[in-house]
Amino acid sequence: MKEIIRVEHLCRNFTVGNETIHALRDVSFTIGEGEFVTIMGTSGSGKSTLLNILGCLDTPTSGDYMIDGTSVKKMGKNDRATVRNRKIGFVFQNYNLLPKTTAIENVELPLFYNTAVSSKERRRRASEALDAVGLSDRKMHKSNQMSGGQQQRVAIARALVNDPVLILADEATGNLDTRTSFSILMLFQELHRRGRTIIFVTHNPELSSFSSRNIVLRDGKIISDKINPEIKSAEEIYKTLPVIND
Amino acid sequence: MKIGNLFKIALKALNNNKMRCFLTMLGIIIGVASVITMLAIGQGSKDSIRKQISEMGSNMIMIFPGNMERGGVRQSSDDMQTMKPADYESIRDETKYVAAVSPMGSSSGQFICGANNYPSKIEGVNSDYLEIRQLKIDNGNTFTEQDIKRASKVCIVGQTIVDNLFPNGEDPMGKVIRFNSIPFTIIGVLESKGYNSMGQDQDDIVLAPYTTVMKRILAIDYIQGIFASALTEGVTDEAIDEITQLLDRNHNIKDTDEEDFNIRSQQELSEMLNSTTEMMTLLLACVAGISLLVGGIGIMNIMLVSVTERTREIGLRMSIGAKGKDILTQFIIEAIIISVTGGIIGVVIGGVSSFLVKFLFNWPVSIQIYSVVLSFVVCTATGVFFGWYPAKKAANLDPIEALRYE
Numbered sequence: 001m002k003e004i005i006r007v008e009h010l011c012r013n014f015t016v017g018n019e020t021i022h023a024l025r026d027v028s029f030t031i032g033e034g035e036f037v038t039i040m041g042t043s044g045s046g047k048s049t050l051l052n053i054l055g056c057l058d059t060p061t062s063g064d065y066m067i068d069g070t071s072v073k074k075m076g077k078n079d080r081a082t083v084r085n086r087k088i089g090f091v092f093q094n095y096n097l098l099p100k101t102t103a104i105e106n107v108e109l110p111l112f113y114n115t116a117v118s119s120k121e122r123r124r125r126a127s128e129a130l131d132a133v134g135l136s137d138r139k140m141h142k143s144n145q146m147s148g149g150q151q152q153r154v155a156i157a158r159a160l161v162n163d164p165v166l167i168l169a170d171e172a173t174g175n176l177d178t179r180t181s182f183s184i185l186m187l188f189q190e191l192h193r194r195g196r197t198i199i200f201v202t203h204n205p206e207l208s209s210f211s212s213r214n215i216v217l218r219d220g221k222i223i224s225d226k227i228n229p230e231i232k233s234a235e236e237i238y239k240t241l242p243v244i245n246d
Numbered sequence: 247m248k249i250g251n252l253f254k255i256a257l258k259a260l261n262n263n264k265m266r267c268f269l270t271m272l273g274i275i276i277g278v279a280s281v282i283t284m285l286a287i288g289q290g291s292k293d294s295i296r297k298q299i300s301e302m303g304s305n306m307i308m309i310f311p312g313n314m315e316r317g318g319v320r321q322s323s324d325d326m327q328t329m330k331p332a333d334y335e336s337i338r339d340e341t342k343y344v345a346a347v348s349p350m351g352s353s354s355g356q357f358i359c360g361a362n363n364y365p366s367k368i369e370g371v372n373s374d375y376l377e378i379r380q381l382k383i384d385n386g387n388t389f390t391e392q393d394i395k396r397a398s399k400v401c402i403v404g405q406t407i408v409d410n411l412f413p414n415g416e417d418p419m420g421k422v423i424r425f426n427s428i429p430f431t432i433i434g435v436l437e438s439k440g441y442n443s444m445g446q447d448q449d450d451i452v453l454a455p456y457t458t459v460m461k462r463i464l465a466i467d468y469i470q471g472i473f474a475s476a477l478t479e480g481v482t483d484e485a486i487d488e489i490t491q492l493l494d495r496n497h498n499i500k501d502t503d504e505e506d507f508n509i510r511s512q513q514e515l516s517e518m519l520n521s522t523t524e525m526m527t528l529l530l531a532c533v534a535g536i537s538l539l540v541g542g543i544g545i546m547n548i549m550l551v552s553v554t555e556r557t558r559e560i561g562l563r564m565s566i567g568a569k570g571k572d573i574l575t576q577f578i579i580e581a582i583i584i585s586v587t588g589g590i591i592g593v594v595i596g597g598v599s600s601f602l603v604k605f606l607f608n609w610p611v612s613i614q615i616y617s618v619v620l621s622f623v624v625c626t627a628t629g630v631f632f633g634w635y636p637a638k639k640a641a642n643l644d645p646i647e648a649l650r651y652e
Binding site: 055057081082084086090092096098099101110112113114115158162 | 251259558565566567570571
């Protein structure tokens with residue numbers, strides 16, 4: 001199995017006033033291609049810090065982080081921006097779509113920052129990504145004309161469009177109702193089946209049973225790292241949930 | 247990063263936020279337009295005040311024969327016979343800075359018309375004299391070349407003469423009045439000017455061709471004085487120098503000799519004009535400065551707010567791979583598009599509103615090129631700078647912080 005992420009003795013300290021806060025203390029793990037990993041922890045456990053480092057938005061104080069074989073530690077801001085653009089797809093809790101902008105334009109956005117992609121190809125890939133998340137009929141809808149679930153699908157399509165080695169989801173279902181949450185979870189499982197590597201950060205322990213591996217953080221340390229032998233199907237649960245029409 | 251892509255991103259961002267884009271532009275439009283209009287009104291008033299003062303004759307130059315000694319006795323200038331019609335002709339033909347010139351010969355006497363008579367002075371001049379003294383003909387005509395050549399017995403009269411010789415309100419046009427038994431036909435009546443600042447009645451005036459006065463009344467071959475006007479009051483000194491040189495030449499006066507003529511100008515008036523103009527210029531500079539400052543602060547605020555409220559968008563763009571300089575380039579392109587478009591619209595609106603003020607309120611308005619350039623450059627530069635500055639700050643932020651920005 002190809003190794004996508006290798007984290008070695010990762011530490012991240014923040015200085016607030018005179019105090020030093022150790023958000024991550026010596027965290028090490030590797031994630032292989034095709035894994036669906038849930039990183040769980042209560043607030044303050046360091047999961048957001050870990051996510052920021054994994055997403056190349058932040059750099060570790062010490063330790064090393066390799067993504068797809070390249071070390072991020074010594075990279076400058078611009079190089080990290082390129083890594084984010086080519087290798088990572090982000091899905092945020094609050095979608096972070098551009099307002100008043102159509103779905104397809106939102107999905108195209110990462111490709112604008114990649115000069116290798118022509119405008120024709122940009123359109124085609126954005127369109128395919130929207131097909132993949134089941135929004136073929138809403139391509140020209142503006143982001144504020146869509147429901148939360150639809151907006152999150154657009155955000156997932158945007159994360160897929162640059163064909164990343166890693167999809168990072170930060171509480172991706174946190175703002176959605178249960179039924180919509182499961183439909184989004186279904187989409188992640190579907191992507192996982194097609195071989196995508198996904199890291200799903202959440203504080204909700206229920207979600208752990210739908211992924212292939214669970215990492216639990218507490219006070220900046222990994223307290224458990226287990227392979228989940230029985231992955232529950234989100235689809236089955238989704239089917240049992242009542243449709244609320246109001 | 248291809249600039250073309252960033253250009254497209256910027257255009258999309260503008261297109262998707264037309265309202266914000268319009269409001270930002272509005273700041274610049276108002277800034278530019280108000281500066282242009284204010285300065286146009288100011289400059290118009292300045293020109294109009296200037297014109298009114300110069301209509302008082304601030305550019306008038308008077309040349310009289312100078313007093314000279316003859317055998318140790320100082321002579322009255324009235325007795326001097328040194329100024330000839332040739333002097334008038336050379337001033338008329340050979341000067342650059344003189345707009346109008348007229349000889350002058352006058353005689354006092356009694357005007358008689360029927361049973362009415364009135365004592366006054368007949369002034370022998372040419373038609374340029376009207377321009378020099380800022381006199382306007384209310385009714386009738388001025389002298390023709392023919393009248394001057396033939397020494398015709400025609401005259402133009404002021405309102406006081408009309409009132410005294412035609413007390414019953416008859417039309418004076420074409421009537422004959424006598425001056426020292428010489429009959430003159432009235433060919434024109436002057437617009438009333440009232441009293442001047444010295445209390446002299448400016449309507450107590452009769453003008454006749456100078457040839458008529460010289461030949462038929464005074465029987466002289468010299469002229470008593472020359473009236474001239476400089477092109478503008480600014481070149482009055484140059485015109486005086488020119489005239490002095492010409493007369494020196496005509497009269498064979500060397501540098502060391504005393505001149506046999508005096509040249510006077512309306513110095514007091516032109517000083518008043520200069521100080522008024524200076525004050526208006528200062529006022530205009532203040533108006534321009536304050537409007538630019540107010541406009542600039544307005545633009546600054548709206549740019550700061552509209553870019554700052556997009557911090558999260560900047561965070562998002564960075565998290566999906568935009569580099570700091572991509573963000574900066576995008577925002578500078580947006581700021582340039584907004585500022586330049588707003589500036590151009592502002593120039594157009596400033597021009598249109600200046601004309602509206604001119605036609606609706608009949609205010610004197612004069613649009614200045616410098617005000618257009620100044621307001622456009624200052625407002626556009628302010629717009630671009632304050633679009634760039636917060637974007638620069640946001641682009642330097644950590645993407646995480648920018649994303650969390652509320």
